[in-house]
Amino acid sequence: MTRGGRPRDGRVDAAIATAARELLAELGYAQVTVDAVAARAGVGKAAIYRRHSTKQEMIFAALVHDLELSGTPDAGSLRADLAALTREIVASLSGPPAGLVPGLLADVHADPALAARFVSTFVGAERACVSEVLDRAVARGELAHRPDAAVTHALLLGPIFAWLFLLLEDPARLPTLATAVAVATANALLADQP
Amino acid sequence: MTRGGRPRDGRVDAAIATAARELLAELGYAQVTVDAVAARAGVGKAAIYRRHSTKQEMIFAALVHDLELSGTPDAGSLRADLAALTREIVASLSGPPAGLVPGLLADVHADPALAARFVSTFVGAERACVSEVLDRAVARGELAHRPDAAVTHALLLGPIFAWLFLLLEDPARLPTLATAVAVATANALLADQP
Numbered sequence: 426m427t428r429g430g431r432p433r434d435g436r437v438d439a440a441i442a443t444a445a446r447e448l449l450a451e452l453g454y455a456q457v458t459v460d461a462v463a464a465r466a467g468v469g470k471a472a473i474y475r476r477h478s479t480k481q482e483m484i485f486a487a488l489v490h491d492l493e494l495s496g497t498p499d500a501g502s503l504r505a506d507l508a509a510l511t512r513e514i515v516a517s518l519s520g521p522p523a524g525l526v527p528g529l530l531a532d533v534h535a536d537p538a539l540a541a542r543f544v545s546t547f548v549g550a551e552r553a554c555v556s557e558v559l560d561r562a563v564a565r566g567e568l569a570h571r572p573d574a575a576v577t578h579a580l581l582l583g584p585i586f587a588w589l590f591l592l593l594e595d596p597a598r599l600p601t602l603a604t605a606v607a608v609a610t611a612n613a614l615l616a617d618q619p
Numbered sequence: 620m621t622r623g624g625r626p627r628d629g630r631v632d633a634a635i636a637t638a639a640r641e642l643l644a645e646l647g648y649a650q651v652t653v654d655a656v657a658a659r660a661g662v663g664k665a666a667i668y669r670r671h672s673t674k675q676e677m678i679f680a681a682l683v684h685d686l687e688l689s690g691t692p693d694a695g696s697l698r699a700d701l702a703a704l705t706r707e708i709v710a711s712l713s714g715p716p717a718g719l720v721p722g723l724l725a726d727v728h729a730d731p732a733l734a735a736r737f738v739s740t741f742v743g744a745e746r747a748c749v750s751e752v753l754d755r756a757v758a759r760g761e762l763a764h765r766p767d768a769a770v771t772h773a774l775l776l777g778p779i780f781a782w783l784f785l786l787l788e789d790p791a792r793l794p795t796l797a798t799a800v801a802v803a804t805a806n807a808l809l810a811d812q813p
Contacts, residue, residue, distance in 0.1 A: 455725075455729050527721070527724045527727070528728070530785070531721040531725035534717065534784070535647065578781075580799070582777075582781050583777030583778035583780055584773035584774050584777035584778065586781055586785060590728070591742070606773075609804065609807035610803065
């Protein structure tokens with residue numbers, strides 16, 4: 426039985442993800458269709474719909490990993506760890522093609538199942554990095570008690586997201602903003618100790 | 620010449636805006652159409668398209684004012700002004716119907732003309748409030764030099780946006796976050812003086 430030269434198994438996942446990335450970069454989020462991804466990947470639409478129930482799920486699966494941080498090796502102090510973490514957040518948010526992050530976010534808010542996956546993957550992975558940095562600061566004795574990880578996460582991620590996607594400010598000034606965010610967050614955590 | 624009982628002139632603008640708000644609350648951002656707004660407003664589609672070139676422009680015109688702050692009366696100190704400003708930002712972002720802010724933001728990123736209007740209206744109005752608070756602190760002698768308004772804006776707005784729309788955290792905890800944001804930003808501004 427022939428499969429017409431179509432890629433099989435894990436290679437189909439990879440072919441779909443690669444095609445989705447290429448088309449997102451070329452066309453923008455709103456213009457990408459399951460048809461176009463199937464054609465570019467050299468697979469049938471059915472192969473995509475066996476894996477993903479909607480276009481949004483397909484794009485989410487292909488791209489959420491691009492938004493994930495690569496990890497936060499111990500930089501020796503809370504200040505240095507927060508500086509590294511903000512630089513990683515800047516890289517994760519400024520890397521994807523224009524329009525992708527806001528497009529994905531709108532779809533997440535329109536679909537409770539996608540929202541649950543977004544929280545368990547993207548938010549969960551980034552939160553784990555934040556928690557690790559806070560735990561290390563407690564272990565070093567820099568912090569007497571463990572700060573709230575959700576609040577810390579919002580203080581770090583929020584200004585960088587706002588700069589790029591809400592305020593539409595100059596990305597060339599992101600390093601300046603990242604430094605301000607890391608310093609302000611470190612000062613807030615270090616001041617808020619008993 | 621009869622107009623079939625349709626509202627005229629400025630009343631048409633108001634009828635379109637009211638219908639758009641009602642339908643956004645009932646159906647969600649993605650489901651609202653120009654047809655539905657025209658029917659609810661009791662106007663023809665042509666009346667809408669004479670005013671707004673797209674559905675996105677129509678919704679933007681109807682709703683961007685909901686996102687605008689009502690102003691920042693002098694609360695006596697930089698700390699008190701920043702606390703009031705973060706409470707206003709919380710109110711502006713948590714008021715609109717679910718999905719509206721992320722939906723509008725995705726459309727802004729898909730349309731350069733809408734992006735320019737978004738920056739000149741929403742961002743500009745909120746930035747003016749931030750600048751006013753900073754100017755007052757300089758006039759009071761609390762700050763020796765005027766901090767960067769764009770960075771300050773990102774530090775205030777970003778964490779609140781992230782809490783609601785990226786991290787999907789509990790809105791009931793927003794007052795706690797708002798306090799943390801106001802204190803951290805005040806400390807950052809007051810520490811960063813020559």
